[in-house]
Amino acid sequence: MTASPEPQPLTGPVEDYLKAIYDLELVGSPASTNDIADRLAISPASVSGMVRRLADQGLVSHEPYRGVRLTGDGRRAALRTLRRHRILECYLTEVLDYPWDRVHAEAERLEHAASEELVERMAAALGDPVQDPHGAPIPTRDGRVEESALRTLAEAAPGEQVRVRRVHDKEPARLRYLAELGIRPGCHLRILDKAPFDGPITVWVEDAVGGATRAVGVGLAAQVYVESEGQA
Amino acid sequence: MTASPEPQPLTGPVEDYLKAIYDLELVGSPASTNDIADRLAISPASVSGMVRRLADQGLVSHEPYRGVRLTGDGRRAALRTLRRHRILECYLTEVLDYPWDRVHAEAERLEHAASEELVERMAAALGDPVQDPHGAPIPTRDGRVEESALRTLAEAAPGEQVRVRRVHDKEPARLRYLAELGIRPGCHLRILDKAPFDGPITVWVEDAVGGATRAVGVGLAAQVYVESEGQA
DNA sequence: AATCAATTCTAGGGTGACCTAAATCCCATC
DNA sequence: GATGGGATTTAGGTCACCCTAGAATTGATT
Incomplete structure (x- = not known):
């Protein structure tokens, strides 16, 4: 039983990689370097470099030329970020009346800066929403999501x-x-x-x-x- | 008449330096390297380096061994950040019921990520507050503040x-x-x-x-x- | 089995932002 | 008017994150 030992704060770019890998893995296969590069608008070479760092931190496992998979830690971190992002989107649209199409970009920046406390306060203010304004499910505090195959x-x-x-x-x-x-x-x-x-x-x-x-x-x-x- | 040509986004650290220099300059004299270093909890050597970069960007003027002053652009940028910070503080306390003592730290992170649009929406929701929860005056959109000498x-x-x-x-x-x-x-x-x-x-x-x-x-x-x- | 295109990795660079250690400058004091 | 202590700058190094160019690997096709 590994006790969860304080999720130490990750950098913005790292969180972005983890989210991207999480998303790509949803379709089943491990995330490829190229796909990650495309999604983040970054060169494949840069992805190779970053993936090494993520692997060193134990957030992903990497089989060279075969793709990247999130580890348990990586997945948890990705889901935390995703929760932050989606609750922010909800809050921005519902409370601050943010236009539907600009919510994503704003949340994308805030998700790296907002503390857990802030996000939970927003969630509470909204009555713990279960999906964001675009219909994406919001992971629970303890990292559960039900990503329905649609x-x-x-x-x-x-x-x-x-x-x-x-x-x-x-x-x-x-x-x-x-x-x-x-x-x-x-x-x-x-x-x-x-x-x-x-x-x-x-x-x-x-x-x-x-x-x-x-x-x-x-x-x-x-x-x-x-x-x-x-x-x- | 120099038209204001899109304030391009500054990095987080740069915004922090400008805020610090603004604050230090309030007492009258130019900001010293050491004071900036103390305030940002950074080594004086690092400040020297950063000040050079700020000067290159036209945000401060630097007389070696004599101190640093904000230029017009630098001052405007500092006041924009200060406005963001203080409106965020207001919003966090008043709307999200954030505890008095933790508001500062949260706003400190968010101020670098929050867009002008978000901050203005928050300001509007609060009825354009004129001071933050600690009594600090909030600069107006067009960069005016009245820092009363108390x-x-x-x-x-x-x-x-x-x-x-x-x-x-x-x-x-x-x-x-x-x-x-x-x-x-x-x-x-x-x-x-x-x-x-x-x-x-x-x-x-x-x-x-x-x-x-x-x-x-x-x-x-x-x-x-x-x-x-x-x-x- | 050999080859070729696509993919991925490595090598080598660059920038921003930090550090420590070692000059250098300023100025108050002797 | 020399000098020493404090402030400041320079020199040289690290780390995260990005880049381009070129080498290596894969597996699809001949």
Whole structure:
């Protein structure tokens, strides 16, 4: 039984790496150097260097040329950061009325500076939210998350009725556009049509005023995660 | 007329130096290397190095062996950081009910990460406060402050009645103790006695429940700024 | 089995921000 | 007007994090 011996503070970049690796590992396989580099907009060579340092600190295990996996410590650290990030996002939108599309960037900076105490105070003020404004689940204080495997809107079939559960949060422009379309976590969609050859997906947006028909390209649809609610 | 050309983001350490120099300059003379080093808990040699960099960036002017002064740009940057810091302190105490003595440390970290937008939203939520929880004035958006020259409690004479305007905020333990004594910005004191040879100052604390007599050492009294309200 | 492209790692650099130790400068005092 | 102590700067080093260029590895394809 290893007692948890004070999680010592990590640097901002380290926290960013751990989050990225956590995310990449979610799909199953270990995170590749290139994928990490892409996600952090950093050269692959720099990733190699940093991964060595992370491994030295016992946060990841690295099989050269094979990829990187979080250790127990690494995973715990990643989840702590993720919790901070997502609670900050909630607080910014709900209490400070921050615009949907700018919340991510602000939280991205604050998550490295905000203390556990601050974040827990925010969580308490919000009544311990369980998901952030983009539908991502918030890890609990003791590091549990239930990352449900969701399909994307791009994979839904015509005739299906779905509920939007989550959307990607990185790109403000896409978020603004989705908001314009009325597509947000929690809203209901009916898939009307799916054009061949990766063509646009036509959906009926239940929750728009009076309902509305919208066409969404596959690229965007792939960033919208849905859960089936039955056939038409 | 130099148009203000986007204040580019400064690093955390740079902001800390500028704040320190601003503070030291308040007493009139240019900031000395040693004083800056003391305040930031850094070696004097490191300060020399950093000051060169600050001068290169046009934020300070440095006369070797003579001290450092903020330039216009440097002063503006310092005041922006100070505004962020103090609004954060207000927000943390008033909205998130943060304990008086821990607010400073948290704000110290957040001030480097919080965007202008966030801080202004907080300020708006508070109705644009003009001073922080320790009584320090908050610079306006356009960089104005009125730093009133105050006497300290250590300088007050027996018989005087004073109002506490401001207390130093760096040391949590001292703040907690002052709070215990009932001494906070806004409270009223009557100086009952001042023991010789830097002995303790005995005060009547008006605002304590039913009023209370307290003795304060000079060291602590020197960190409490007061404004006279008349003689007994 | 050999080769080739993509991936990943190593080598070698650069910057910011810190350090200690050793000059150097200032000035108050003799 | 020399001198010594205190303040300051320079010299030289470390660490984290990033870079580009080039070498090494992989495994997919001939």
